[in-house]
Amino acid sequence: MAIELWWAARSPYCWRVQLALAYKGLAHEAHPVDIARQQQKSPALRRLTPRGRVPVLRDGDYVVFESVAVLYYLDRQYPQRPLFGASPQEGGVIVRVIEEFQSYIEPHLAAIFAGISAARDPVVHERILGHLLAAAGEARVIEGRLASSEWVVGAAPAAADFVIYPWITLLLDLLEGPAGGELRARFLPVEVQYPALARWLARLESLPGLAGTRRLHLADRES
Ligand SMILES: N[C@@H](CCC(=O)N[C@@H](CS)C(=O)NCC(=O)O)C(=O)O
Known part of the structure; x- marks a missing residue:
């Protein structure tokens, strides 16, 4: 199943995850979220993250939010081109x-x-x-x-x-x-x-x- 990312434009938190995905060469399905329209508080997104904030990443059955946690997950799951150093x-x-x-x-x-x-x-x-x-x-x-x-x-x-x-x-x-x-x-x-x-x-x-x-x-x- 594809990696999915819920993200908003001009969000530095979402952008860091997109940089990591691009750097690791990981394809993903992107779900743009319009913060001005409060889409991050929709029931569907709240089911993924109780905080109603983006980024949220889903990989198969696993859901992770908080951008640095997302970076950590991606690095452990997809270790090519490490994000957390060589030692x-x-x-x-x-x-x-x-x-x-x-x-x-x-x-x-x-x-x-x-x-x-x-x-x-x-x-x-x-x-x-x-x-x-x-x-x-x-x-x-x-x-x-x-x-x-x-x-x-x-x-x-x-x-x-x-x-x-x-x-x-x-x-x-x-x-x-x-x-x-x-x-x-x-x-x-x-x-x-x-x-x-x-x-x-x-x-x-x-x-x-x-x-x-x-x-x-x-x-x-x-x-
Ligand atoms: N600490 C969080 C911050 C996430 C965050 O604040 N995202 C903003 C977008 S830049 C958001 O979803 N704001 C909408 C809201 O607070 O309702 C992370 O690192 O992911």
Whole structure:
């Protein structure tokens, strides 16, 4: 039975799973979910995941949700092109970097996305700027890793790359768009401010199948 994935456009959580599927060369049946229409709360999806969030992956009789759990499952079930490193030690670093990203950067990025539409309000603007500066500081740590390594951890693409890439790409897209305003200059141009990060983005996009996932999430910008 085919792997099935319920996913939503512009969801960094769904995108990381699609990157992993593409990287491992795993075909799947995609079920797009429209969050604006609350399709993730439909009874059919709630039967798969009580939280009513995406991504959700079904493989035969097995259902898994929470994106990092999905990555872990895919890696154990389909070990070709590993996502969690070539050794237990490398796996430990990959999971640590994911945890650090989710704990210390993701909340800032989520706050930027949630608030940006009201960024003309000076109070909101200050708050968003604070989140952007915090995220930019953490991005320096990733820039440092990528200055001495092609991938975030180890000698091959791995789960840490796939967790971080969608958020960075969606942030760049947001800042480049009309909502970016004067916040743009704090992060862009990425090639100048974060050159190793920019090279890594291009490197990931040149992997077979990965650019296709970009079109799924940024279709409105790239059509
Ligand atoms: N921790 C979850 C987060 C999943 C998540 O928040 N998904 C969002 C899409 S980006 C969602 O389904 N939101 C709809 C809702 O909360 O109703 C994961 O890693 O999968």
